[in-house]
Amino acid sequence: MLAPFSTPTYRSTRDASAVVSFSDALLQGLAPDGGLYLPSPIPRLDETAWRDVRTFPDLAFTVLAPWLDEEVDSESQIALLADALSFPVPVVPLQGAGWEGVSVLELFHGPTLSFKDFGARTMARLMGYFLQERDERLTILVATSGDTGSAVADGFAGQPNIDVVLLYPKGQVSPVQERQLIVQRPGVRALAVEGTFDDCQRMVKAAFVDPELRALGLSSANSINIGRLLPQMLYYVWAVRQTGDGVTFCVPSGNLGNLTGGVLAWLAGLPVRQFVAAHNANDFFPRYLAGEAVGFAPSVQTLSNAMDVGAPSNFERLEALMDADTLRSLIRGVSVDDDATLHSIRRVHEETGYVADPHTAVGLEAVRRLKETGAVQAPVVVLSTAHPAKFPEIIEKALGFDPEVPGRLAALWNRETAVTTLPPTADALKAFLLAA
Numbered sequence: 235m236l237a238p239f240s241t242p243t244y245r246s247t248r249d250a251s252a253v254v255s256f257s258d259a260l261l262q263g264l265a266p267d268g269g270l271y272l273p274s275p276i277p278r279l280d281e282t283a284w285r286d287v288r289t290f291p292d293l294a295f296t297v298l299a300p301w302l303d304e305e306v307d308s309e310s311q312i313a314l315l316a317d318a319l320s321f322p323v324p325v326v327p328l329q330g331a332g333w334e335g336v337s338v339l340e341l342f343h344g345p346t347l348s349f350k351d352f353g354a355r356t357m358a359r360l361m362g363y364f365l366q367e368r369d370e371r372l373t374i375l376v377a378t379s380g381d382t383g384s385a386v387a388d389g390f391a392g393q394p395n396i397d398v399v400l401l402y403p404k405g406q407v408s409p410v411q412e413r414q415l416i417v418q419r420p421g422v423r424a425l426a427v428e429g430t431f432d433d434c435q436r437m438v439k440a441a442f443v444d445p446e447l448r449a450l451g452l453s454s455a456n457s458i459n460i461g462r463l464l465p466q467m468l469y470y471v472w473a474v475r476q477t478g479d480g481v482t483f484c485v486p487s488g489n490l491g492n493l494t495g496g497v498l499a500w501l502a503g504l505p506v507r508q509f510v511a512a513h514n515a516n517d518f519f520p521r522y523l524a525g526e527a528v529g530f531a532p533s534v535q536t537l538s539n540a541m542d543v544g545a546p547s548n549f550e551r552l553e554a555l556m557d558a559d560t561l562r563s564l565i566r567g568v569s570v571d572d573d574a575t576l577h578s579i580r581r582v583h584e585e586t587g588y589v590a591d592p593h594t595a596v597g598l599e600a601v602r603r604l605k606e607t608g609a610v611q612a613p614v615v616v617l618s619t620a621h622p623a624k625f626p627e628i629i630e631k632a633l634g635f636d637p638e639v640p641g642r643l644a645a646l647w648n649r650e651t652a653v654t655t656l657p658p659t660a661d662a663l664k665a666f667l668l669a670a
Protein backbone atom coordinates (compact mmCIF):
# COMPACT_ATOMS: atom_id res chain seq x y z
CA MET A 235 0.00 0.00 0.00
CA LEU A 236 1.85 3.07 -1.22
CA ALA A 237 -0.39 6.12 -0.99
CA PRO A 238 0.76 9.39 -2.58
CA PHE A 239 1.78 10.81 0.79
CA SER A 240 4.07 13.74 0.99
CA THR A 241 5.69 13.95 4.40
CA PRO A 242 5.21 17.48 5.72
CA THR A 243 8.05 19.92 6.08
CA TYR A 244 8.32 22.25 9.06
CA ARG A 245 8.35 26.05 9.21
CA SER A 246 8.80 28.48 12.06
CA THR A 247 5.76 30.41 13.29
CA ARG A 248 7.88 33.58 12.86
CA ASP A 249 9.83 33.22 9.64
CA ALA A 250 7.96 30.85 7.35
CA SER A 251 10.63 30.98 4.65
CA ALA A 252 13.03 28.57 6.42
CA VAL A 253 11.92 24.99 5.81
CA VAL A 254 13.30 21.98 7.69
CA SER A 255 12.65 18.24 7.87
CA PHE A 256 10.86 16.54 10.77
CA SER A 257 14.14 15.24 12.21
CA ASP A 258 15.67 18.74 12.18
CA ALA A 259 12.59 20.28 13.80
CA LEU A 260 12.57 17.50 16.39
CA LEU A 261 16.26 17.76 17.26
CA GLN A 262 16.31 21.58 17.31
CA GLY A 263 13.17 22.10 19.39
CA LEU A 264 12.92 25.87 19.05
CA ALA A 265 13.50 27.34 15.58
CA PRO A 266 16.63 29.53 15.23
CA ASP A 267 14.45 32.66 15.05
CA GLY A 268 12.83 31.82 18.41
CA GLY A 269 9.60 30.61 16.78
CA LEU A 270 7.91 27.22 17.01
CA TYR A 271 7.85 24.65 14.25
CA LEU A 272 4.62 23.83 12.47
CA PRO A 273 3.99 21.16 9.82
CA SER A 274 3.03 22.13 6.30
CA PRO A 275 1.09 20.70 4.66
CA ILE A 276 -0.82 18.71 7.27
CA PRO A 277 -1.31 15.16 5.97
CA ARG A 278 -4.98 14.15 5.69
CA LEU A 279 -6.14 11.27 7.86
CA ASP A 280 -7.01 8.30 5.70
CA GLU A 281 -10.86 8.28 5.72
CA THR A 282 -11.30 4.78 7.05
CA ALA A 283 -8.03 3.11 8.07
CA TRP A 284 -8.00 4.53 11.59
CA ARG A 285 -11.52 3.26 12.26
CA ASP A 286 -10.44 -0.34 11.69
CA VAL A 287 -7.38 -0.54 13.93
CA ARG A 288 -7.36 -2.97 16.86
CA THR A 289 -4.75 -1.59 19.26
CA PHE A 290 -3.40 1.81 20.21
CA PRO A 291 0.07 1.15 18.70
CA ASP A 292 -1.68 0.05 15.46
CA LEU A 293 -3.58 3.30 15.43
CA ALA A 294 -0.38 5.23 16.13
CA PHE A 295 1.33 3.69 13.11
CA THR A 296 -1.72 4.15 10.86
CA VAL A 297 -2.04 7.83 11.76
CA LEU A 298 1.65 8.79 11.95
CA ALA A 299 3.08 6.89 8.97
CA PRO A 300 2.29 9.73 6.52
CA TRP A 301 4.09 12.13 8.88
CA LEU A 302 7.21 9.97 9.24
CA ASP A 303 7.52 7.86 6.08
CA GLU A 304 10.24 9.86 4.40
CA GLU A 305 12.62 9.66 7.36
CA VAL A 306 11.82 6.51 9.35
CA ASP A 307 11.38 3.09 7.74
CA SER A 308 8.07 1.33 8.50
CA GLU A 309 9.62 -1.43 10.55
CA SER A 310 11.34 1.07 12.87
CA GLN A 311 8.13 3.11 13.14
CA ILE A 312 6.15 0.07 14.22
CA ALA A 313 8.76 -1.06 16.76
CA LEU A 314 9.32 2.40 18.18
CA LEU A 315 5.62 3.25 18.56
CA ALA A 316 4.83 -0.14 20.12
CA ASP A 317 7.63 0.37 22.65
CA ALA A 318 6.63 3.98 23.46
CA LEU A 319 2.87 3.48 23.67
CA SER A 320 2.65 0.18 25.50
CA PHE A 321 -0.01 1.11 28.07
CA PRO A 322 -3.84 1.12 28.09
CA VAL A 323 -5.82 4.20 26.93
CA PRO A 324 -9.36 3.58 28.22
CA VAL A 325 -12.45 5.68 27.51
CA VAL A 326 -14.53 5.50 30.70
CA PRO A 327 -18.21 6.59 30.50
CA LEU A 328 -19.38 8.39 33.64
CA GLN A 329 -22.48 6.89 35.26
CA GLY A 330 -24.73 9.29 37.12
CA ALA A 331 -27.50 11.85 36.76
CA GLY A 332 -26.35 14.91 34.83
CA TRP A 333 -23.35 13.11 33.32
CA GLU A 334 -25.08 11.25 30.48
CA GLY A 335 -22.94 11.12 27.37
CA VAL A 336 -19.80 12.27 29.19
CA SER A 337 -16.73 10.02 29.12
CA VAL A 338 -13.28 10.37 30.61
CA LEU A 339 -10.35 9.56 28.34
CA GLU A 340 -7.77 8.27 30.83
CA LEU A 341 -4.33 9.35 29.64
CA PHE A 342 -2.55 8.51 32.90
CA HIS A 343 -1.71 4.83 32.55
CA GLY A 344 1.89 5.41 31.41
CA PRO A 345 4.94 5.07 33.68
CA THR A 346 4.74 8.56 35.24
CA LEU A 347 0.93 8.69 35.43
CA SER A 348 0.27 11.73 33.25
CA PHE A 349 -0.58 12.30 29.59
CA LYS A 350 2.95 13.67 29.13
CA ASP A 351 4.15 10.06 28.80
CA PHE A 352 2.67 9.91 25.27
CA GLY A 353 4.75 12.79 24.00
CA ALA A 354 7.91 12.17 26.00
CA ARG A 355 8.23 8.45 25.34
CA THR A 356 7.56 8.80 21.62
CA MET A 357 9.90 11.78 21.27
CA ALA A 358 12.70 10.07 23.17
CA ARG A 359 12.64 7.10 20.82
CA LEU A 360 12.39 9.20 17.69
CA MET A 361 15.28 11.39 18.84
CA GLY A 362 17.33 8.34 19.76
CA TYR A 363 16.66 6.94 16.27
CA PHE A 364 17.82 10.09 14.47
CA LEU A 365 20.81 10.76 16.79
CA GLN A 366 22.15 7.27 16.29
CA GLU A 367 21.76 7.65 12.54
CA ARG A 368 23.65 10.96 12.61
CA ASP A 369 26.15 9.93 15.28
CA GLU A 370 25.35 13.10 17.30
CA ARG A 371 24.78 13.96 20.99
CA LEU A 372 22.16 16.21 22.56
CA THR A 373 21.39 17.78 25.93
CA ILE A 374 17.68 18.05 26.51
CA LEU A 375 16.76 21.11 28.57
CA VAL A 376 13.27 21.06 30.06
CA ALA A 377 11.28 23.51 32.16
CA THR A 378 8.50 21.71 33.95
CA SER A 379 5.58 22.73 36.13
CA GLY A 380 5.35 19.16 37.31
CA ASP A 381 4.58 16.41 34.88
CA THR A 382 6.73 17.19 31.85
CA GLY A 383 9.96 16.72 33.77
CA SER A 384 9.15 13.31 35.16
CA ALA A 385 7.78 12.08 31.85
CA VAL A 386 10.87 13.34 30.03
CA ALA A 387 13.26 12.01 32.68
CA ASP A 388 11.61 8.62 32.51
CA GLY A 389 11.19 8.62 28.73
CA PHE A 390 14.78 9.65 27.96
CA ALA A 391 16.67 7.95 30.81
CA GLY A 392 19.30 5.60 29.52
CA GLN A 393 18.75 6.53 25.85
CA PRO A 394 22.07 6.57 24.01
CA ASN A 395 23.52 9.97 22.91
CA ILE A 396 21.12 11.97 25.15
CA ASP A 397 21.60 13.88 28.44
CA VAL A 398 18.69 15.52 30.26
CA VAL A 399 18.64 18.63 32.49
CA LEU A 400 15.27 19.50 34.00
CA LEU A 401 14.21 22.69 35.82
CA TYR A 402 11.20 22.94 38.12
CA PRO A 403 9.91 25.71 40.42
CA LYS A 404 11.05 24.78 43.92
CA GLY A 405 8.17 24.24 46.33
CA GLN A 406 5.55 24.60 43.60
CA VAL A 407 5.16 20.96 42.63
CA SER A 408 3.49 18.34 44.82
CA PRO A 409 5.67 16.00 46.94
CA VAL A 410 4.83 13.09 44.63
CA GLN A 411 5.65 15.14 41.54
CA GLU A 412 8.94 16.23 43.11
CA ARG A 413 9.82 12.65 43.97
CA GLN A 414 9.23 11.66 40.35
CA LEU A 415 11.57 14.45 39.23
CA ILE A 416 14.50 13.86 41.56
CA VAL A 417 14.91 10.09 41.68
CA GLN A 418 18.27 9.26 40.13
CA ARG A 419 18.16 8.17 36.52
CA PRO A 420 21.05 7.53 34.15
CA GLY A 421 21.86 10.67 32.14
CA VAL A 422 19.37 12.90 34.01
CA ARG A 423 20.04 15.93 36.32
CA ALA A 424 17.29 17.81 38.23
CA LEU A 425 17.41 21.54 39.14
CA ALA A 426 15.11 23.12 41.76
CA VAL A 427 14.76 26.78 40.71
CA GLU A 428 13.91 29.39 43.37
CA GLY A 429 11.21 31.00 41.22
CA THR A 430 8.08 30.29 39.17
CA PHE A 431 7.47 28.01 36.21
CA ASP A 432 7.62 31.04 33.95
CA ASP A 433 11.11 31.81 35.35
CA CYS A 434 12.16 28.26 34.45
CA GLN A 435 10.76 28.62 30.96
CA ARG A 436 12.49 31.98 30.50
CA MET A 437 15.84 30.53 31.64
CA VAL A 438 15.51 27.66 29.18
CA LYS A 439 14.64 30.00 26.32
CA ALA A 440 17.64 32.19 27.15
CA ALA A 441 19.96 29.18 27.15
CA PHE A 442 18.73 28.14 23.70
CA VAL A 443 19.68 31.44 22.10
CA ASP A 444 23.00 31.83 24.00
CA PRO A 445 25.86 31.43 21.51
CA GLU A 446 28.25 30.27 24.25
CA LEU A 447 26.03 27.27 24.95
CA ARG A 448 25.65 26.22 21.32
CA ALA A 449 28.43 23.63 21.61
CA LEU A 450 26.34 21.65 24.12
CA GLY A 451 23.77 20.78 21.44
CA LEU A 452 20.81 21.96 23.52
CA SER A 453 17.33 20.83 22.60
CA SER A 454 13.91 21.01 24.21
CA ALA A 455 11.38 18.39 25.10
CA ASN A 456 8.73 20.87 26.23
CA SER A 457 5.44 21.17 24.47
CA ILE A 458 7.31 23.66 22.29
CA ASN A 459 8.85 20.62 20.56
CA ILE A 460 6.83 19.48 17.58
CA GLY A 461 7.79 15.89 18.44
CA ARG A 462 5.45 16.00 21.42
CA LEU A 463 2.51 17.23 19.42
CA LEU A 464 2.35 14.40 16.89
CA PRO A 465 1.73 11.64 19.48
CA GLN A 466 -0.71 13.98 21.23
CA MET A 467 -3.00 13.75 18.18
CA LEU A 468 -3.38 10.01 18.60
CA TYR A 469 -5.70 9.67 21.55
CA TYR A 470 -8.19 12.09 20.01
CA VAL A 471 -8.44 9.74 17.03
CA TRP A 472 -8.65 6.75 19.38
CA ALA A 473 -11.54 8.34 21.32
CA VAL A 474 -13.52 9.30 18.19
CA ARG A 475 -13.10 5.75 16.92
CA GLN A 476 -14.89 4.55 20.07
CA THR A 477 -17.34 7.35 20.80
CA GLY A 478 -18.41 8.24 17.25
CA ASP A 479 -18.16 11.36 15.13
CA GLY A 480 -19.10 14.81 16.37
CA VAL A 481 -17.49 14.54 19.80
CA THR A 482 -16.72 17.61 21.89
CA PHE A 483 -13.33 17.29 23.59
CA CYS A 484 -12.63 19.08 26.84
CA VAL A 485 -8.92 19.59 27.45
CA PRO A 486 -7.49 20.69 30.83
CA SER A 487 -4.92 23.18 29.55
CA GLY A 488 -1.82 25.13 30.50
CA ASN A 489 0.74 25.53 27.72
CA LEU A 490 -1.93 24.42 25.21
CA GLY A 491 0.20 21.58 23.80
CA ASN A 492 -2.42 18.95 24.47
CA LEU A 493 -5.11 21.10 22.83
CA THR A 494 -2.84 21.86 19.86
CA GLY A 495 -2.47 18.09 19.33
CA GLY A 496 -6.27 17.88 19.07
CA VAL A 497 -6.43 20.85 16.73
CA LEU A 498 -3.84 19.24 14.45
CA ALA A 499 -5.95 16.05 14.39
CA TRP A 500 -8.98 18.18 13.48
CA LEU A 501 -7.03 19.94 10.73
CA ALA A 502 -6.04 16.47 9.47
CA GLY A 503 -9.74 15.69 9.09
CA LEU A 504 -10.83 14.12 12.39
CA PRO A 505 -14.60 14.67 12.79
CA VAL A 506 -14.69 16.70 16.03
CA ARG A 507 -17.59 19.04 16.89
CA GLN A 508 -15.67 21.44 19.09
CA PHE A 509 -13.03 21.78 21.77
CA VAL A 510 -13.27 23.17 25.27
CA ALA A 511 -10.10 24.64 26.73
CA ALA A 512 -10.47 24.25 30.50
CA HIS A 513 -8.06 26.45 32.44
CA ASN A 514 -7.56 27.19 36.13
CA ALA A 515 -7.19 30.76 37.42
CA ASN A 516 -4.49 31.32 34.78
CA ASP A 517 -7.16 32.43 32.36
CA PHE A 518 -5.42 34.22 29.51
CA PHE A 519 -6.75 31.86 26.85
CA PRO A 520 -10.43 31.73 27.95
CA ARG A 521 -10.43 35.52 28.05
CA TYR A 522 -8.83 35.73 24.63
CA LEU A 523 -11.45 33.31 23.24
CA ALA A 524 -14.20 35.41 24.82
CA GLY A 525 -12.98 38.30 22.69
CA GLU A 526 -11.22 40.26 25.40
CA ALA A 527 -8.08 42.13 24.45
CA VAL A 528 -5.78 40.49 26.98
CA GLY A 529 -2.03 40.06 27.24
CA PHE A 530 -0.05 37.34 28.97
CA ALA A 531 0.08 37.64 32.76
CA PRO A 532 2.46 36.25 35.39
CA SER A 533 1.34 32.75 36.41
CA VAL A 534 -0.49 32.23 39.68
CA GLN A 535 -0.24 29.08 41.77
CA THR A 536 -3.27 26.77 41.85
CA LEU A 537 -4.26 23.24 42.85
CA SER A 538 -3.91 22.10 39.23
CA ASN A 539 -0.27 23.17 39.16
CA ALA A 540 0.69 21.57 35.85
CA MET A 541 -1.60 24.18 34.27
CA ASP A 542 -0.11 27.20 36.09
CA VAL A 543 1.01 28.97 32.95
CA GLY A 544 0.61 32.69 32.40
CA ALA A 545 2.05 32.75 28.88
CA PRO A 546 1.02 29.54 27.07
CA SER A 547 3.77 28.77 24.58
CA ASN A 548 1.54 26.98 22.07
CA PHE A 549 -0.71 30.01 21.70
CA GLU A 550 1.77 31.15 19.06
CA ARG A 551 1.13 27.92 17.16
CA LEU A 552 -2.65 28.15 17.39
CA GLU A 553 -2.54 31.72 16.12
CA ALA A 554 -0.33 30.66 13.21
CA LEU A 555 -2.63 27.73 12.34
CA MET A 556 -5.90 29.67 12.26
CA ASP A 557 -7.29 33.17 12.34
CA ALA A 558 -8.89 34.43 15.54
CA ASP A 559 -12.47 33.93 14.30
CA THR A 560 -11.87 30.28 13.45
CA LEU A 561 -10.17 29.71 16.79
CA ARG A 562 -13.08 31.31 18.61
CA SER A 563 -15.69 29.25 16.80
CA LEU A 564 -13.79 25.95 17.21
CA ILE A 565 -12.73 26.38 20.85
CA ARG A 566 -14.60 27.51 23.94
CA GLY A 567 -12.68 28.62 26.98
CA VAL A 568 -13.61 28.15 30.62
CA SER A 569 -11.70 29.18 33.74
CA VAL A 570 -12.24 27.25 36.99
CA ASP A 571 -10.83 28.53 40.28
CA ASP A 572 -9.47 26.42 43.15
CA ASP A 573 -12.69 26.41 45.21
CA ALA A 574 -14.64 25.19 42.21
CA THR A 575 -11.94 22.58 41.51
CA LEU A 576 -12.23 21.11 45.01
CA HIS A 577 -16.00 21.25 44.74
CA SER A 578 -15.81 19.50 41.37
CA ILE A 579 -13.75 16.61 42.77
CA ARG A 580 -16.36 16.21 45.52
CA ARG A 581 -19.40 16.56 43.26
CA VAL A 582 -18.16 14.20 40.58
CA HIS A 583 -17.32 11.58 43.21
CA GLU A 584 -20.74 11.94 44.86
CA GLU A 585 -22.65 11.85 41.60
CA THR A 586 -20.68 9.21 39.69
CA GLY A 587 -18.21 7.52 42.07
CA TYR A 588 -15.33 8.69 39.85
CA VAL A 589 -12.16 10.01 41.53
CA ALA A 590 -10.71 12.83 39.39
CA ASP A 591 -7.34 14.49 39.92
CA PRO A 592 -7.40 18.33 40.21
CA HIS A 593 -6.54 18.86 36.50
CA THR A 594 -9.25 16.51 35.30
CA ALA A 595 -11.63 18.12 37.81
CA VAL A 596 -11.12 21.49 36.09
CA GLY A 597 -12.16 19.85 32.83
CA LEU A 598 -15.18 18.13 34.37
CA GLU A 599 -16.36 21.37 35.97
CA ALA A 600 -16.02 23.21 32.66
CA VAL A 601 -18.19 20.57 30.99
CA ARG A 602 -20.76 20.65 33.79
CA ARG A 603 -21.15 24.41 33.39
CA LEU A 604 -21.41 24.29 29.62
CA LYS A 605 -23.87 21.37 29.69
CA GLU A 606 -26.04 23.26 32.15
CA THR A 607 -26.41 26.18 29.76
CA GLY A 608 -26.77 23.93 26.71
CA ALA A 609 -23.50 25.22 25.28
CA VAL A 610 -22.18 21.68 24.76
CA GLN A 611 -24.03 18.52 23.85
CA ALA A 612 -23.17 14.85 24.24
CA PRO A 613 -21.04 13.06 23.34
CA VAL A 614 -18.37 14.81 25.38
CA VAL A 615 -14.94 13.38 26.12
CA VAL A 616 -12.96 14.94 28.96
CA LEU A 617 -9.25 14.27 28.77
CA SER A 618 -7.97 13.03 32.12
CA THR A 619 -4.41 14.27 32.19
CA ALA A 620 -3.13 12.84 35.50
CA HIS A 621 -3.77 10.02 37.96
CA PRO A 622 -5.35 11.20 41.24
CA ALA A 623 -2.62 9.41 43.23
CA LYS A 624 -0.19 12.12 42.12
CA PHE A 625 -2.15 14.56 44.33
CA PRO A 626 -3.03 12.68 47.54
CA GLU A 627 -3.14 15.86 49.69
CA ILE A 628 -5.77 17.46 47.45
CA ILE A 629 -7.87 14.31 47.07
CA GLU A 630 -7.79 13.82 50.85
CA LYS A 631 -8.89 17.43 51.35
CA ALA A 632 -11.76 17.08 48.89
CA LEU A 633 -12.94 13.56 49.64
CA GLY A 634 -11.61 12.69 53.09
CA PHE A 635 -9.67 9.64 51.89
CA ASP A 636 -6.43 8.92 50.05
CA PRO A 637 -6.57 7.79 46.43
CA GLU A 638 -5.34 4.31 45.61
CA VAL A 639 -1.64 4.34 44.77
CA PRO A 640 -0.51 2.31 41.75
CA GLY A 641 2.54 0.11 42.38
CA ARG A 642 4.76 1.98 39.95
CA LEU A 643 4.33 5.14 42.01
CA ALA A 644 4.81 3.52 45.42
CA ALA A 645 8.14 2.05 44.24
CA LEU A 646 9.63 5.56 43.82
CA TRP A 647 10.06 6.03 47.58
CA ASN A 648 12.69 3.31 47.73
CA ARG A 649 14.98 4.97 45.18
CA GLU A 650 17.98 7.32 45.59
CA THR A 651 17.44 11.04 44.83
CA ALA A 652 19.69 13.88 43.57
CA VAL A 653 18.81 17.57 43.04
CA THR A 654 20.65 20.93 42.79
CA THR A 655 19.06 24.26 43.89
CA LEU A 656 19.49 27.24 41.53
CA PRO A 657 18.51 30.97 41.67
CA PRO A 658 16.02 32.01 38.95
CA THR A 659 18.49 33.58 36.53
CA ALA A 660 19.72 32.73 33.07
CA ASP A 661 23.30 33.22 34.30
CA ALA A 662 22.92 30.60 37.03
CA LEU A 663 21.69 28.05 34.51
CA LYS A 664 24.47 28.92 32.11
CA ALA A 665 27.11 28.48 34.82
CA PHE A 666 25.64 25.10 35.75
CA LEU A 667 25.60 23.89 32.15
CA LEU A 668 29.14 25.06 31.45
CA ALA A 669 30.50 23.53 34.67
CA ALA A 670 29.11 20.10 33.92
Ligand SMILES: *Cc1c(COP(=O)(O)O)cnc(C)c1O
Pocket residue numbers: 348349350380381382457486487488489490491492493540541593619620
Ligand atom coordinates in the same frame (compact mmCIF):
# COMPACT_ATOMS: atom_id res chain seq x y z
C1 LIG B 1 0.97 19.39 31.32
C2 LIG B 1 -0.33 19.11 31.96
C3 LIG B 1 -1.49 19.78 31.60
C4 LIG B 1 -1.50 20.91 30.60
O1 LIG B 1 -1.15 20.49 29.31
P1 LIG B 1 -0.66 21.57 28.23
O2 LIG B 1 -0.27 20.78 27.05
O3 LIG B 1 0.48 22.31 28.85
O4 LIG B 1 -1.83 22.46 28.00
C5 LIG B 1 -2.69 19.42 32.20
N1 LIG B 1 -2.73 18.46 33.13
C6 LIG B 1 -1.63 17.78 33.51
C7 LIG B 1 -1.75 16.75 34.56
C8 LIG B 1 -0.40 18.07 32.93
O5 LIG B 1 0.68 17.40 33.32
